Amino acid sequence: xxxxxxxxxxxxxxxxxxxxxxxxxxxxxxxxxxxxxxxxxxxxxxxxxxxxxxxxxxxxxxxxxxxxxxxxxxxxxxxxxxxxxxxxxxxxxxxxxxxxxxxxxxxxxxxxxxxxxxxxxxxxxxxxxxxxxxxxxxxxxxxxxxxxxxxxxxxxxxxxxxxxxxxxxxxxxxxxxxxxxxxxxxxxxxxxxxxxxxxxxxxxxxxxxxxxxxxxxxxxxxxxxxxxxxxxxxxxxxxxxxxxxxxxxxxxxxxxxxxxxxxxxxxxxxxxxxxxxxxxxxxxxxxxxxxxxxxxxxxxxxxxxxxxxxxxxxxxxxxxxxxxxxxxxxxx
Amino acid sequence: xxxxxxxxxxxxxxxxxxxxxxxxxxxxxxxxxxxxxxxxxxxxxxxxxxxxxxxxxxxxxxxxxxxxxxxxxxxxxxxxxxxxxxxxxxxxxxxxxxxxxxxxxxxxxxxxxxxxxxxxxxxxxxxxxxxxxxxxxxxxxxxxxxxxxxxxxxxxxxxxxxxxxxxxxxxxxxxxxxxxxxxxxxxxxxxxxxxxxxxxxxxxxxxxxxxxxxxxxxxxxxxxxxxxxxxxxxxxxxxxxxxxxxxxxxxxxxxxxxxxxxxxxxxxxxxxxxxxxxxxxxxxxxxxxxxxxxxxxxxxxxxxxxxxxxxxxxxxxxxxxx
Amino acid sequence: xxxxxxxxxxxxxxxxxxxxxxxxxxxxxxxxxxxxxxxxxxxxxxxxxxxxxxxxxxxxxxxxxxxxxxxxxxxxxxxxxxxxxxxxxxxxxxxxxxxxxxxxxxxxxxxxxxxxxxxxxxxxxxxxxxxxxxxxxxxxxxxxxxxxxxxxxxxxxxxxxxxxxxxxxxxxxxxxxxxxxxxxxxxxxxxxxxxxxxxxxxxxxxxxxxxxxxxxxxxxxxxxxxxxxxxxxxxxxxxxxxxxxxxxxxxxxxxxxxxxxxxxxxxxxxxxxxxxxxxxxxxxxxxxxxxxxxxxxxxxxxxxxxxxxxxxxxxxxxxxxxxxxxxxxx
Numbered sequence: 012x013x014x015x016x017x018x019x020x021x022x023x024x025x026x027x028x029x030x031x032x033x034x035x036x037x038x039x040x041x042x043x044x045x046x047x048x049x050x051x052x053x054x055x056x057x058x059x060x061x062x063x064x065x066x067x068x069x070x071x072x073x074x075x076x077x078x079x080x081x082x083x084x085x086x087x088x089x090x091x092x093x094x095x096x097x098x099x100x101x102x103x104x105x106x107x108x109x110x111x112x113x114x115x116x117x118x119x120x121x122x123x124x125x126x127x128x129x130x131x132x133x134x135x136x137x138x139x140x141x142x143x144x145x146x147x148x149x150x151x152x153x154x155x156x157x158x159x160x161x162x163x164x165x166x167x168x169x170x171x172x173x174x175x176x177x178x179x180x181x182x183x184x185x186x187x188x189x190x191x192x193x194x195x196x197x198x199x200x201x202x203x204x205x206x207x208x209x210x211x212x213x214x215x216x217x218x219x220x221x222x223x224x225x226x227x228x229x230x231x232x233x234x235x236x237x238x239x240x241x242x243x244x245x246x247x248x249x250x251x252x253x254x255x256x257x258x259x260x261x262x263x264x265x266x267x268x269x270x271x272x273x274x275x276x277x278x279x280x281x282x283x284x285x286x287x288x289x290x291x292x293x294x295x296x297x298x299x300x301x302x303x304x305x306x307x308x309x310x311x312x313x314x315x316x317x318x319x320x321x322x323x324x325x326x327x328x329x330x331x332x333x334x335x336x337x338x339x340x341x342x343x
Numbered sequence: 344x345x346x347x348x349x350x351x352x353x354x355x356x357x358x359x360x361x362x363x364x365x366x367x368x369x370x371x372x373x374x375x376x377x378x379x380x381x382x383x384x385x386x387x388x389x390x391x392x393x394x395x396x397x398x399x400x401x402x403x404x405x406x407x408x409x410x411x412x413x414x415x416x417x418x419x420x421x422x423x424x425x426x427x428x429x430x431x432x433x434x435x436x437x438x439x440x441x442x443x444x445x446x447x448x449x450x451x452x453x454x455x456x457x458x459x460x461x462x463x464x465x466x467x468x469x470x471x472x473x474x475x476x477x478x479x480x481x482x483x484x485x486x487x488x489x490x491x492x493x494x495x496x497x498x499x500x501x502x503x504x505x506x507x508x509x510x511x512x513x514x515x516x517x518x519x520x521x522x523x524x525x526x527x528x529x530x531x532x533x534x535x536x537x538x539x540x541x542x543x544x545x546x547x548x549x550x551x552x553x554x555x556x557x558x559x560x561x562x563x564x565x566x567x568x569x570x571x572x573x574x575x576x577x578x579x580x581x582x583x584x585x586x587x588x589x590x591x592x593x594x595x596x597x598x599x600x601x602x603x604x605x606x607x608x609x610x611x612x613x614x615x616x617x618x619x620x621x622x623x624x625x626x627x628x629x630x631x632x633x634x635x636x637x638x639x640x641x642x643x644x645x646x647x648x649x650x651x652x653x654x655x656x657x658x659x660x661x662x663x664x665x
Numbered sequence: 666x667x668x669x670x671x672x673x674x675x676x677x678x679x680x681x682x683x684x685x686x687x688x689x690x691x692x693x694x695x696x697x698x699x700x701x702x703x704x705x706x707x708x709x710x711x712x713x714x715x716x717x718x719x720x721x722x723x724x725x726x727x728x729x730x731x732x733x734x735x736x737x738x739x740x741x742x743x744x745x746x747x748x749x750x751x752x753x754x755x756x757x758x759x760x761x762x763x764x765x766x767x768x769x770x771x772x773x774x775x776x777x778x779x780x781x782x783x784x785x786x787x788x789x790x791x792x793x794x795x796x797x798x799x800x801x802x803x804x805x806x807x808x809x810x811x812x813x814x815x816x817x818x819x820x821x822x823x824x825x826x827x828x829x830x831x832x833x834x835x836x837x838x839x840x841x842x843x844x845x846x847x848x849x850x851x852x853x854x855x856x857x858x859x860x861x862x863x864x865x866x867x868x869x870x871x872x873x874x875x876x877x878x879x880x881x882x883x884x885x886x887x888x889x890x891x892x893x894x895x896x897x898x899x900x901x902x903x904x905x906x907x908x909x910x911x912x913x914x915x916x917x918x919x920x921x922x923x924x925x926x927x928x929x930x931x932x933x934x935x936x937x938x939x940x941x942x943x944x945x946x947x948x949x950x951x952x953x954x955x956x957x958x959x960x961x962x963x964x965x966x967x968x969x970x971x972x973x974x975x976x977x978x979x980x981x982x983x984x985x986x987x988x989x990x991x992x993x994x995x
Contacts, residue, residue: 100751106858175672179680181920182968183687184925187945191961194949195695195702204815226785276931280946298935303822303833311822315815322810329804397894428896442891444987455905459897489984506895543818 042255071335078335081328086319092138097123103288108247111300111307119308126301129293136290137199140271140318143289146205147212147270152263154209155216162217163224170221175212185211186276193282201284204277206272240256257336261329268325275318290314345546346372346513351407353387353394355619362584362619363405364390366570369645370653372513372546377539379557379578380550382567382627389437391512391567392515392550394418396432405420412512430460433511433544437518444488449489450486453505468508475504475543479534496527500525500534507543514547518557532560554597558582563651566590568625569616573644575654585650586659588632666980666987673976677969684965688958691736692733700725703751703952721966724748739904747959752951758959768836769940771857773929776864781918784872789907790795792880793872801873808870813863813928817935820863831859836936860936864928868921875917877912919975922968 059219072078072117091098101107108122120129162173189207193199260292276293277297297303310326354361362580364387372378382388389571395409395418404419411431430433434612436442444452453472457465473483479500490662492649499519516535520528538544542664557609558578559590565575565585566589585591592612614631617623623630632639638657643656648663667869692699700721726734741747747758749986791801825833834837837852881890883906892902937943941960946958980986 020980045949085751175676175679178681182676182680182686182965182972183921184923184926186930187961187964188687190930190945190949191691192695192955194952195692195699195956203948217949245905269811273811273927275812276814278929279931280934291812291814294812294818298818303818303826305828308822311815311818314817315812318812318815319807319810321808326806326810330806397890399890425896425898428894430896434891434894435888436894438887438890438892441887442908444888444892444905446912446983447905450948455901456892456895456897459901489987489988492988502891 012042047159068335070245072332075331075335077327078331081324081326081331084320084324085328088137088317088324089141091134092141092261095134095138099128099134101159103127103130103131103135112304117331120313121307122294122331123296123310126156129310129313132288132293133290133317135288136293136314137321139287139289139318140321141272143208144267144271146202147208147274148267150206150209151213151266151270152209152259155213156220156259159217160212160333161223163221164228166225173217173221177217180211181214183211185273186280189277189282190280196284197317199283201287204274204284205270212266212269212273216262216266220259223258227255256290257332261333261336264329264332268329270321271318271322274316290318345412347367347410349410350406350408351391351394351399353402353641354388354405355402357392360622361403362404363622364402364570364619367407368567368570368572368648369407370494370572370575372548374545374564377540377547377549377560378575379554379564380548380567381552381554381557381564383552385569385616385619387570388550388567389517392517392548395433395513396428396434396515397421397424403515405631410528418444426460429456429511430509432513433509435503435506435514435519437521439519440495440522441478443498443505445489445491448487448489449501449505453486453508459516462509467625470644472504472508475508476501478537479504479530486551496523496530499523499527499531503531503534503538507538507588508544508639512545513547514544515550515572516547517550518552520551520553521547528556529559532556536560554582554593564595566593569570569622570619571627572653572655573628574652574654575655578650580652586652586654587656588634588658589628595660600612669980669986670976673973677973680969681965685742686735688962688965689735689812692954692958698947699952700727700955703954705952706823716922723826742962747962748955750953750956751946752947752956758956761956762941762960762963765939765941765944768938769929769933769942772864772932772938772940773925776861776868777918777925777927780865780868781872784869785911785914788876788878789880789903789910791877792884793903798877802877802890805870805877808866809874811867813867813931814935816863816867816990817860817932820866821936822908824859824862830855833859836939840879841928856938860932860938863932863935864925867928868925872914876910876914877950880906883907883909901914912979913981915975915979919972922971922979926964926968 082150085109101213104127108118108126108128110122112118112122112126118128118130120133123129130210158173158177162170185208186298192207196203197265274283274289275291275294278289279295281292281295283289283291291312291314294311297307300307302308302310346411348371351365352363354363354364355561356601366387366390370378380388380392390402393406395416399419409416409418416427416432426642435620442450447455450469453469454465457468465654469486472475473486474636477483481500485493485497485501490501493501499522503516503519514535519535520531523531535544535547535549539547548614549557551557554564561578563575563577564581566573566581569648574581574590576585585594589612596611604614612631615628615637617627624642626632626635626643629635629639636658641657643657643660646660647652648654648659654660701716703721704717709776718760722728725739729737734860745759747762750756750758753761757833774941787801788805791798821831821833823973824831832855837843837849837856838961841849841852862900869934884902885908888909889906892905893899929940930945932938933940934946941964945960947953
C-alpha cells in the first residue's frame with residue numbers, strides 16, 4: 012500500500028512547466044505588453060511557441076531513460092493483460108489439474124490447492140489489477156480534480172470548507188473503514204472496490220490540483236483572459252487546464268499505482284470483490300494453505316513480483332515524465 | 344584601479360552546446376566608483392555581474408580575467424572563491440526577497456555565516472550590524488526576528504546590510520530596487536550611496552533595467568546589449584550626450600517628466616534582441632540600427648572615443664577619427 | 666499560531682464526529698439485520714435464539730428510537746463502555762482492545778520512528794551524492810511498489826522457512842507461559858522481529874524518496890543560493906536545507922499514518938500477531954459488530970490524537986506557524 016505522498020512535493024514548491032521568459036525591453040515600448048503572452052502556449056500569438064513546446068517534450072521524452080524503461084515495462088504488462096485469454100491456455104477457475112502440483116509444461120506455475128492453473132490466475136489477476144487501478148484512479152481524479160479546482164478557483168469560505176472536508180477524510184484509515192463496511196456486505200463487486208479506493212484517495216489529487224489552481228490563477232495570462240472578458244469556466248478549461256495537464260497526468264499515474272496496491276491489500280484480507288481471481292486473492296489463498304511451509308514459491312512469489320513490477324514501472328516512468336515536463340529537473 | 348575586467352567571456356552549458364552570454368567584455372572601476380550596468384532582459388548583465396562572485400554549474404568561464412585590488416579573482420574556481428565571497432566581493436541578489444532563510448532568525452543566520460568565514464570577533468561584528476540597522480532607520484531587534492516577519496522593503500535593506508557587513512571591496516547589486524515602491528527605491532538608493540561614502544563598500548556594480556535609479560546613484564553607466572558592451576561613460580554623459588545608437592534610442596524612449604505624450608509619441612526600438620543561439624556576425628545591434636552600414640558586419644571594438652567614454656560602434660569610431 | 670490550532674481543532678472535532686456517526690450508522694444502514702447475522706454464527710435452537718436475540722437487541726438498542734440509540738452510543742464512548750464482545754463471549758470490548766494494543770504499538774512505533782529517521786537520513790544523503798542517489802532512488806521506488814501483503818509473505822518465507830532464523834507467526838512461543846523472565850522476553854522479541862521488519866522496509870523507501878526530493882529542492886532554492894554566494898561552506902548550506910526540508914516531511918508523517926495503519930493490519934494478519942489488526946479481522950470474520958465498532962472508533966481516536974501530537978511538534982519546529990499572522994496552509 013502506498014501513497015503518492017513522496018512524489019508530490021509541497022504544493023507551493025511546484026513550478027509549472029517552464030514558460031519561456033518573455034522579453035521585457037528597457038524602459039521602452041518596443042513590444043506591446045500583450046506580447047508577454049507570446050511565449051505562452053495557447054495564448055495570443057503563441058503559435059510557434061506551442062509547436063516548439065510539444066516538439067521539446069517528444070525530443071526529451073525519447074531520450075529519458077527512466078521514462079523509456081518504465082513505459083516499456085508497463086507496456087509489456089499491458090500486452091500480457093490484453094492477450095490474457097490467449098496466453099493463459101486454461102481458465103483460472105476450472106478445477107483441472109491435480110492440486111498443489113509443481114510447475115510443469117502444462118501448468119507453468121503449477122496448480123493451487125483446488126487444482127486450478129496458477130499461471131492462468133496470474134494473467135487474469137493482472138487484468139483485474141488494471142481494471143481496479145483504472146476505476147480507482149478515474150473516480151479519485153474526477154472527485155479530486157473537481158473539488159480541487161473549485162477550492163483553488165473560488166478561494167475564501169468555499170476553499171476552507173473543502174479543505175476541512177479533505178483533511179477529515181485523510182484522517183480516517185481506509186483499510187479499517189473497508190473492513191468495517193465489508194463486514195456488512197455479503198457480496199462486493201469490482202466496481203465497489205474501485206470506487207471505494209477512489210473515494211478514499213481523492214484528497215491527494217484535490218490538494219495538488221488546488222495548489223496548482225491557486226498558483227496559476229494569479230498568472231498574467233489568466234488576468235489577460237479575464238480582461239478580454241472570458242467567462243470563468245472558459246478560463247479554467249482553456250487556460251488553466253492545459254497548463255496543469257502535465258502535472259495532472261503525473262498525479263493520475265501515481266494514483267493508478269496506489270490503487271492497484273490498495274486493491275491487493277484488500278483482496279489479501281478477503282474483503283475484495285467476491286469470487287474473484289486477483290493477485291491479492293492468490294496471495295491470500297497461498298497463505299491460507301500454508302504455501303510458505305510447503306515451499307510452493309511458484310504460488311505466492313509471482314503475484315507479488317508482477318504487481319511490484321507493474322507499480323514500479325509506473326513510478327519510474329512518472330519520474331521520467333516529470334523530468335521531461337520540468338526542465339529544471341533535467342540533468343545538465 | 345579597484346576592479347579590472349579583461350576580455351571576460353561566460354557561457355551557459357546546454358544540450359545544444361555552449362551559449363555565450365557574456366562575450367569578450369572589458370571595463371574597469373576606480374575605487375569608490377558606483378557603476379550602473381544596464382540593458383534589456385537577456386542582455387547578459389545579470390550573468391556578468393553574478394559571474395564575478397559565483398559561477399554556478401550551469402555557467403562556465405570561457406576566457407579573460409578579473410582583477411580586484413591588484414590580485415586576480417579566480418572566478419572559475421569555486422573553492423578558491425569561497426573565502427573571498429562576502430569579504431572581498433559580495434552580492435545582493437535579484438531574489439533578495441526570498442534570500443533569507445525562513446526557519447532561522449536573522450541573527451542566527453548572520454552568526455553562522457560569520458562562523459563559516461572563521462571570523463573571530465563575531466559579537467563585535469553583530470554589534471556593528473545592529474548599528475548599521477539603526478543607521479538606516481530600522482529597529483535593532485531585527486536580528487531576533489525571522490525574515491517573514493519583515494516587510495519586503497525591510498527585507499531588501501537587511502539583505503544589503505548582511506551582504507556588506509564585512510566591508511567588501513566590490514558589491515554587486517542585482518536589481519535591488521525592482522520589486523520596491525518608489526519611496527523605498529529612493530531609500531535603498533540613498534543607503535547604497537551612504538554605505539559607499541562611509542567606506543562600508545569600496546566600489547559597486549548596480550545591475551538594473553531601470554535607468555532612473557542609476558541617475559540617482561551611479562557615477563558611471565555601462566550599457567550592455569546581447570552579451571557585449573555598447574557604451575560606458577559617466578552618468579551625465581550617458582543621459583545627456585549618448586553616442587551609441589542603442590543608448591540614444593533608450594534615452595529617447597524614456598518618458599520625460601512634464602512632457603505630455605499626446606503630441607509627441609513615445610518611440611520604441613522596433614525589433615528584438617538576437618537569441619543566444621543565433622547570434623549575427625559583427626555588430627549585434629545592426630539589424631535594429633538606423634545607422635547601420637557595410638562595415639557593421641565586422642565586430643566593432645569597444646574603444647575610448649573620448650576621455651572616459653567608451654563606445655563600440657563603427658559610425659562613432661569613424662566620427663571620432665575625423 | 667492561534668488560527669492554526671483553531672483550524673486543526675475544528676478538523677479533529679469534525680473528524681471525530683463523522684467517525685462516530687459513521688461507526689454508529691454503518692451497521693444500521695447496511696442491508697440485512699445485523700443482529701440476525703451475528704446470531705447466525707451460532708447454531709441455536711429457536712427458543713435460545715429468541716432469547717439471545719432479545720439480549721442483543723437490547724445491547725444494540727434496536728428497541729429504542731434511532732436518535733436515542735445515537736445518543737446512547739455517544740454516552741458509551743465517553744464512559745469507555747463499548748459493549749461486550751460475541752466472538753470472545755462476555756469479554757468487554759474495551760478490555761480486548763487494551764489487551765491487543767501493546768502488540769500493535771510494539772510494531773507500529775518502532776517501525777514508524779525508525780523508518781522515518783533512517784529514511785530521511787538516507788534521502789538527504791542521496792540528495793548530495795550522485796552515486797548514492799543512483800542506487801537509493803531505484804531501490805526506493807521498487808520498495809514503494811511492493812505490496813504489503815507480498816512482503817509479509819516473502820519475509821517470513823526467507824527468514825523463517827528457508828533459513829530458520831526467526832519464527833513466522835504468533836507473538837511468542839506456544840510452549841511458554843507469559844512471565845517476566847528472560848526466556849519469555851527473548852521469545853517475544855524473536856517473534857516480533859519479522860513483522861516489524863516487514864513494516865519497516867515498506868515505509869523506508871517512501872521517506873527516503875520524499876526527503877531526497879525535498880532536500881534537492883531546498884539545496885537549489887533562493888536562500889541556499891544566497892548563502893553560497895556569501896561564501897558559506899557547503900556543510901552549513903546542507904544543514905539549513907535539511908532543516909527546511911524536514912518541515913513538509915513532518916506534515917507528511919501525519920498524512921502517512923492512515924497508510925501505515927493499513928500496512929500494520931495486513932502484517933499482523935499475515936503473521937497472526939495478536940494486535941488490533943488481527944482483532945478487527947476476527948471481529949469482521951465473526952460478525953462481532955460490537956467489537957468491530959469499538960475498534961473502529963478507537964483507531965479513529967488514536968489517529969486524531971497522533972495527528973494532534975504531530976501538529977504540536979510542528980508548531981515547535983516551524984517559526985512561521987508559531988509567529989506568522991496568516992496562519993499556515995498546512
